Amino acid sequence: MKKLFALFALVGLVAAVTGCDTTSKQSRNAVGLYSIGDYTAAANVLAPEAQKKDEHFVLNNLRYGSAALAAGQLENAENAFLAAYEVMNGVKTNDGGRTMGAVLVFEGVKVWKGEPFERAMAHYYLGLVYLIKNDYENARAAFQNSVFKLRDYAEDAKKEGGADKFTAAESSFALGYYGLGLCNLRLNKLELADQNFELAVKYDPRLKQLVEDTKKPGTNTLVFVDYGSGPRREARGWYNEESVFGPTPAQEGPLPPVVVTANGQTLNFDKGRYATTDTLALAQEGKWQDIDTIRKTKAVIGTGMMAAGTGVAAYALSQGDSGTALVGLGILAAGALVSASSQADTRSWEMLPRTVYVVPATLPPGEQEITVQVGGATPQTLKANLHSGTKNGAKADNVLYFRVLAPHANYRPVQK
Template sequence: MPGFVRIVAALGLVAQLTGCGGSGYQADARLLGLVARAEFGRAREVLALQTPDADRHNDLLYATKRGMMALAEGLPDAADRDFEIVFETLRTQGLNADRTTESIFVNEEGVRIWKGEPFEQAMAYAAIALTDASRGDWGNARASAVNALFHLREYDETGSDTGDFGYRPVVSDFALGYLLKGIAALEMFRREEAEEELANAVASDAALAPVRDVLLAGNYDTILVIDYGFAPRREAVGAGGVAVRYFPRTRSDNAAVAVSFAGTTRRFPQACDVNTMAHDARWQSRESIRRFKQGLGEAMVLGGLVLASTGGTDGDDDIARLAAGAGLMLLGAIAQSNSRADTRHNELLPQRVYVVPLMLDGYSGPVRVQVDNRADSLMTLHGLHLRDPGETVLRYVRLPSARVEWAAADRVLYANDATGALPEPTLPWILGGRDARFPTQEVVHDAERAGLEVFSTTDPITDTLGEIRELYRAEGIRLFPPGDTRLVTGHLFEGGHSLFTPLPGTTGFTRLFARQHTPYQPKTNQLRNFLAQHMHNTPAAETLREEVTP
C-alpha cells in the first residue's frame, strides 16, 4: 500500500474516533429556574423524579442536590436522609481508585463516581453542618465543619532553582468552614476552640472581623446563614476539551447583605464566594490527569502514524508494522478523545454565603433580608423568635435571585404548627379554611368557633378530630406532626400530598404560609358529604350541598 494512502486512511480513522468524546453534563435549566424563584418544594419534586444512572456514578451529586433543596425548604430532617449518604460517600477514600486505568480509555463522566471538586466537597460538608445546626445538633454540625476544612494543595515553586517543582499541602482558607466550626464550638461551651477557629476565619478573610467580634461578645441569639445566586457553570475548554473553566452564573461583587427588623438595618460581609473558589487552583483536583491522557493520546497517535507510514514495501514485517501503527493510533485516539473534561458539577450551590449573627431579644415581627443592590433577593422571614428558652437558633436562608411577589409579605396568612393559630379562628385547610396545622383538639375547637358543627353526643371534639384526620387520609394526604418531617414530599398548598410545617424563619416557611394559595378543592364525595353535613352557614357549604344532592 502506498505510504500516502496509509497516512490518509489513518488520519481519517483518528478524526472519526476523536469525535466520540461525548457532549458532557447539562445543568437542568428548569431546576435552576425553580430555585431562582425559591420554589424549593417543586425543585425537590423534580429531583425526586431523576432516575439514577445504571452505574450509580452520579448518586452523590443527586443526593447533595436533594439535601440542599430540603434544607432550603426548611426541612433539615428530610435533608438529613440524603446528607447521611453524602457524608458517608465523601468520607469514603479511594472511591475511584479502581477506575483510574479505565478512565484513560473511557470518558471520565462514563466511568468515575462523581465526588466533586474540593470546593464542591467543602460546600457539601458546610451544607451538612447547617442541617445539623438548624436542629440544634451542634456536635454533629462541628463534625461536618471540621471535615470541610481539609488541607488543600498548592503549587510549590520553591524548588524552581533545581527544577524540582511540586505541590505542598496548605491549610484551608475556607472562612465559612471556620465560622461554622467556631459557632458550633461556642454553642458547645468550647470558647478556646471557638476563638481559634474564628481567628482562622478572619485570617482567611479580614472583612469577617465584625462577625467574629459579635460572636465572641455573645451578642446574638439568632444566626442566619444566607445563600444567594448560583455557583459557576463548568465547561470543557481548550484543545480536546481537556481543561475546565468556570463561567459565572451570578457575578461576584462585594455587596453586603442587609438585615432589617424593629426599625434598624445592619449589614454583614460575605463569608464565601464560590466563584472565587472555583477559579482557585488549590480548590481543584483532576485536570492534570486529563492533560496526561491528552498528551499520551497525542504521543500514541503520532507514534502510530510514524510506525505505519515507514518500513518496507512488502512482506509480513510490513503488515505487522502497519497493524501495530494502526493499533497505536487507535488507542491514542481513544485516549485523546476521552480526555475531555468531566463537566458534572453541582449547579445548585450558591454563588455566595453570608453568616449573620443577630440579637432579636424577643422581637417577634418579620425580619427582612436583602443583598445590597440586588432587588430580587428580598426575603421576609417569619417566626424567627420561636425557640426554647435560652436556645440559639440557626436558620439557613436561601434567597431568590428572581423577583417573587410573596417575598415581601409581612404577615403569616395560614395557621401552622410553628406560629400557631391565626388571630381569628379558621377552618382546617381541607374544609376550605386557612388552618394548615396537624389536626389536634385545638384545631377542632378553632374550627368549631369558625362555624364547623359537631354532632357527637359523647365527645364531639374527639370524634370530629377523628373524622377530620380520616378525611385527610381519604383525600390522599399524609399528615406530619411537628418535628416529624423526615419523609415529607410536596406540600398540600402546592399540589403535593403532605401537610407539614417547615422550620420557621426559612424561605420555605415564608413561601408556604405568607403567600396566598388557592383554597382546597375536595376530591372525594366523603369530604363533600362531610362539608354538606357540618357546614350550614357558609356559601361554600350551599354550593357543596347542591353538588352532592342527586
C-alpha cells in the same frame, strides 16, 4: 480498501467527541427549576435521582440537599447531605475497578466527589442543617470536616503532572472556622471558640464584625443568606482534556451588600461585612482544586500515537503497501480513542451560591417578619415564630435560611 475507509471513518468519529458531562436529563431539569426559584419542584425531581447508586450519587445528593434546604424540607436536606458526606469521606470509593475505568474509558466513570472547595461547602451545609436543629455537637463535627488540610501543588508538579509534588496547607475556609467558633461558643467551650473565631478573621478579615456580633450575650438569632451563583466548570484544551472554573470575581464584580430587617427594623447597619466566602474566588485558587494527571497524560500519549500512525500509513500508501497502511491507521485510530477518552469531567455542583451572608441579631420571642435584601435582587420575606434563645436551659439560636438568586432570576420566597 474498505478496511481503510472504515478506519478513516472511525478516526473522524472519535475526533468529533467533545467534553464529558454525563448528567442525566432529570438532573439537568432540576438544576433549571432551581435556577428560577422553584425549589420544591427541583427537590421532587432530584429525590429519585439521589437514590441511584452510581457515579453521580454524591453530586445528586448535594443537588437534592440544596433544593430541599431551599424548599424548607429540613429532614430531606439532612439525609441528602449526610449521604453525600459519608461517601465523600469513604477512603475506598474510587479504588479498584472505578479508578482503572477512568484510565481505560473516561473520567466520568469515577464517583464524583467534587473539588476541595465543593467538598468544604458540602460539609458546611451539613453543619448548617444541624445548626438549624440546634444540634451543636453534630454541627461542630461537620464544620471540623470542612476545614480539612489542602494540597498546595508546586509549579513543576502542574507542568510535569506530578500529583505527589505538593505541600500540606492549613485550610483557609473562614466560613468553616466561623461555624466551629459558633458551635464551641454555644457548647461553652470558650477557649476553643476564640481560637476558631481568630482563625476565621485571620483568613477573612471581613468576618471581624460578624464575630463580634455573634459573641454578644444577647444574640439569639442568626440569618444565613445564600446569594448568587457559584462557579461553573467548562472543558478546555485540544481534546477537552482540561477544565476551568468561571466566571471570576473580577468578571462578576464585587459582592453586593445585604440588608436584613425584622418587622421593618434594620438588623445590620454595617452592610458590607457579613459575607463569609466567595466561591468564585476559591475556584480560582490552585489549593482549592484537585490536580489530575490522568487526562493530560492520556492526551499526550494519544497525540503521539496518532502522529506515529499517520506517518506509517502515509508511507505505506505511497509504497502501495495496504497491509502496513492498515497497521498505521490502526495505530492512528487507537491514538484518537486514547485522546478522546482524556476528556475532562465537567460536572459541578450548580446550586452553590457565590457567597453566604450571616447576620446575627437579638430579637424578642414571638412572630417576626424577616426580610432580606441583597443588592438589586428582589427582597424575600418569611414569617418566623422565634423563641427566646434558650432550650432546656441551654443557649439555642433561632437559625433562619434564605436563598436569594441573582437579580435577573425569577423568585419565590423560601418557606420554612
